[in-house]
Amino acid sequence: MKLVKGFGYLLQGARLLFHPGLRLFVLLPLLVNIIMFALGLGFLISFVSGWMGGVVSWLPEWMSGITWLLWLLFGLLFAMAVFFGFNLLANFIAAPLNGLLAEKVQLHLTGQDLGEASFGSIVASIPRSVGREISKLTYYLPRIVLLLVLSFIPGINAIAPWLWLLFGAWMMAIQYVDYPMDNNGVSFRKMRRSLSQQRLLHLGFGGGVSLLLMVPLVNFFAMPIAVAGATALYVGEHEALGIVEQ
Numbered sequence: 642m643k644l645v646k647g648f649g650y651l652l653q654g655a656r657l658l659f660h661p662g663l664r665l666f667v668l669l670p671l672l673v674n675i676i677m678f679a680l681g682l683g684f685l686i687s688f689v690s691g692w693m694g695g696v697v698s699w700l701p702e703w704m705s706g707i708t709w710l711l712w713l714l715f716g717l718l719f720a721m722a723v724f725f726g727f728n729l730l731a732n733f734i735a736a737p738l739n740g741l742l743a744e745k746v747q748l749h750l751t752g753q754d755l756g757e758a759s760f761g762s763i764v765a766s767i768p769r770s771v772g773r774e775i776s777k778l779t780y781y782l783p784r785i786v787l788l789l790v791l792s793f794i795p796g797i798n799a800i801a802p803w804l805w806l807l808f809g810a811w812m813m814a815i816q817y818v819d820y821p822m823d824n825n826g827v828s829f830r831k832m833r834r835s836l837s838q839q840r841l842l843h844l845g846f847g848g849g850v851s852l853l854l855m856v857p858l859v860n861f862f863a864m865p866i867a868v869a870g871a872t873a874l875y876v877g878e879h880e881a882l883g884i885v886e887q
Contacts, residue, residue, distance in 0.1 A: 647814075647845025650757075650877065651853075654870025657746055658862070664746045667865045674864040677731035728854055729778075731864060732816060734769035745822040746872040751880075756761030765881040773819065776829045781812055806851075807844065817871035822879070835879055848875055866884045 658667050732739065748754050788808060794803040814836060822832040836843045849870075853863040 643839065643841035644845035644848070647847075647874070648849040648885065649844040650846050650874040651849040651866065651870040653873045654866045654868070655862075658751070658875065659864055660666065660749060662749060663745055663869070664744070666738075666742045667869075670742055670868065671862065671865050672733045673735040673738065674731050675861050676729075677727045677734070677748070678861055694808040696780060713799045728860075729781075729816075733771075736774050736820075737764075737766045737865065739817075739820050739864070740766060740770055741876075742825055742865060743872045744824050746869045747821055747824065747876060758799065769823070773823055773829065776879045777816060777819065780815070780833070781827075784808060806848075809851045810844045810847035812847065813850035814843035814871075816847075817867040818843065818846070818875060819876035820868055821872040821873075824874075825880070839878060842874075842878065846862045846870065 657663060696712070785808075788801065788804055791797050791804065792820065815833065818836060819829070819832055822835070823829075850863060850867045854860045
């Protein structure tokens with residue numbers, strides 16, 4: 642089944658993190674991810690505690706007994722928003738490092754060296770990496786706005802949560818499979834078309850990434866696992882099928 646196969650590539654990515662030759666290249670994006678999630682957690686605690694304190698002070702006395710429930714509901718809501726938002730920001734900052742990790746994973750899997758890794762090469766890749774991340778944002782944002790609108794339309798809003806889950810999985814697939822695609826000179830538009838040709842496979846992979854992001858502590862490792870898994874998926878599905886010609 643394609644969904645299961647896609648998820649399997651994520652598990653392969655988790656195993657690849659322990660390879661001795663990849664540890665240094667895993668450590669760098671991992672540190673960025675930990676820092677960003679720590680900032681996100683601090684922001685979450687600071688903002689929610691202050692905001693909820695103001696909300697609770699306006700509640701009538703007879704509702705004081707459900708304060709804990711409000712804390713739980715709003716805490717979960719803001720946690721999801723903050724962690725997904727900070728994950729996108731972490732990917733934006735760590736894009737050159739993620740590209741380097743994808744390059745080294747591809748070298749390990751295929752023996753194909755895409756170029757010598759150095760501090761200079763990382764710096765030189767920053768403009769291209771930032772431009773690629775901007776392309777992703779311009780793809781995501783209009784669709785997020787559309788989903789927000791649909792979430793407030795009676796009738797349609799009943800299926801809105803499922804649409805959010807599907808789009809979240811698709812967004813994570815695009816986010817991470819793009820790193821090996823970019824390393825191999827595939828344009829952003831052609832990359833999306835290639836993913837669409839095997840949609841269930843990539844939804845299985847992206848859905849697995851979304852699950853990792855929701856698990857405390859495990860979400861620290863989600864980014865390098867996803868980059869390694871996406872590179873394994875690229876090597877196993879796209880490169881092998883010759884989808885990447887210019």
